Amino acid sequence: MSKYTLIPLLPLIGFVITILFGKQFLKYKTHYVSILAVFGSFVMSVITFFEVAGGARINEDVLAWIFSGAFKVSFGLMIDPLTAIMLIVVTSVSLLVHIYSVGYMHGDTGYYRFFSYLNLFTFSMLMLVTANNLLQLYFGWEAVGLCSYFLIGYYINKKSAADAGKKAFIVNRFGDFGFALGVIMVFLYIGSINYADIFANINTLQGKTIAILGYDCQLVTVISLLLFCGAVGKSAQIPLHVWLADAMEGPTPVSALIHAATMVTAGVFMVARFNPLFDLSPVAMGVVAITGATTSLFAATIALVQNDIKRIIAYSTVSQLGYMFLACGVGAYGAGVFHLFTHAYFKALLFLCAGSVMHAMAGELDIQKMGGLRKFMPVTFATFFIASISIAGIPPLAGFFSKDEILWLAYNGGPVGKLVWVMGTIVAGLTAFYSFRIVYLAFFGKFRGSHEQQHHLHESPKSMTVPLMILAVGAICAGWIGIPELLGGNNWIGQTFFHDVFKHPHITASHAEEWMVIGVSVIVALGGIFVSTYFYFWNPELPKKVGAQYPGIYKVLWNKYYVDEFYDLVIVRPTFWIANKILVGFTDAKIIEGIVNGVPKLIGMFGDKLRKLQTGYVQHYAISMAIGLFVILAIVLISGLK
């Protein structure tokens, strides 16, 4: 057991202590234990990060888990640059969310429960990223799903929260099923689930085919797509994106944690981790790229018209995750993970700002009822503004560098790359538009809420604003580790840090084209901001008119393309129908209850007939005995005669 074991272990210890002693003893002091645990984990992660940047690579088994014949699984630790950067993302965001929650959850009845779940969530994600085998990855994968269920449904008395928790869990189940199949197939065909063995033998998969429904499919493609299936569920890509927006029912710090660090990034991480596998299958890569780009565009358009502040940010997450998959799909894993890194900071910041706004507005989420908050909550405004420019991709903030890296590498990625580049560029414009829509509607103009709300407006306490300010620094600076050479940097993260984890994509285009890509993305982003300013700052009446002019489009976007309704019709209702009519109405009522009630009834009936024999007359018994005696005698005599 080395010191690296502490990274996942500390939050686990924190969880155990807080869940056991939180209710009776720690109560409203629970956060000391939780924060200390995560802080320790964060410090260890930073140390590890610098060691890894200095060339250290760790791969060790910590604890034997399953030993069964040739099948050996251990809880292990594998720390390479990919894991190291994930450790930084997870522990730093988690730490800030923990600190923020002290203010946000102040006085909540489930205070200890909240913090222990946060610790468990962090532990699960750390297990996921430090895994050195697929089963441990799967363990973390399911554990974050479980924690998301706990935390989304944290307000247990609220039906919508409980439903959203269930939805997240069930939708993820669809993806996880594919993922589990993928894991099993890897074991079947490679014979091991340790990363080291898998990547060493990955080439043996090439060229093999497997018959599925009579078609010969490339084995690598099948496995990659099955694994990607899990990523689609966990990272909320089309068609399994529906749970993420509903996950807003949880407390806002949880949203920040889910969206920035501990859950949705797992899919991107997994695809990046399995880059040698995905690289073997152009088909799978294409699917990843197109899914990512489509989701990105799809979610960005939905975000344009929503009014719920958290929902807009949630769709923005879906959209940005699409960006990361787009990057992975064109082979730019490094850029994808880089975007994951920068995204974690500005997205956590956006959410925590939204939480701060909610705190001030007494739980109000509708941006149409806000306005002018700039004057009341200057820190929240400033940090939200920074996050918005960062996500819009304006240099020199974090979002710009990672987004630009993705777009540039997509541009280099052949016909599919060109297509997703166009889509990505459009999304950049839309992102800038909806981000500034929130800024203008919530922070500028006149206050449109009720009088009580206006009276109640206040800046949040220090425990909330300090994490905001720290995250704002991240939202500004996180991108500086990957400044492209063209702009005078050395793209440290892509060229140096990730050099032995990901192959750097082959660059064919010229410097002029790179300038063009940068120029286009910046112009599009500025254009988005400009349009947003025009609509919501200079002509606040205009959006309504435009909406009224295209009621069809507006309605479709407002209803999120009716995906939920579609699923309701195609999956939820038939399932309920089967459950009610067949399982409850027939299987349960007729078969199960039939057997359970039928057996005693049959015995009762039989007994009813039998007790007629019991007449109570001694002679009746005597005669039956006599008859029996004669029958037995007769049998003995007759058989004896033979």
Added chain:
Amino acid sequence: MVPLNWYIILSAVIFMIGVAGFLIRRNLFIMLMSIELMLNAVNISLVAYSHYLQDMKGQIFVIFIITVAAAEAAIGLAIIVSLFRNKQKIHSDEIAEMRG
């Protein structure tokens, strides 16, 4: 010398009289007497065989059976007496408390 089968036939006849009496008569005393008859029929055959086989075990058994029969008769009579005291009935058709 009386042959063995005579004893056996006698035993069978007395046994059948006992069975018939037990089945046909309704008076509890008569039924009890019929049971004694059956027991003694068996005793006859046991003694007969014991003599025929020159084995004393059969006669030892008879002594046991007579002892048990005496005890049984005492208990049976006691039951009938107490039954009569409670119900003033001695006819087995009138006593069917155990009807299912």
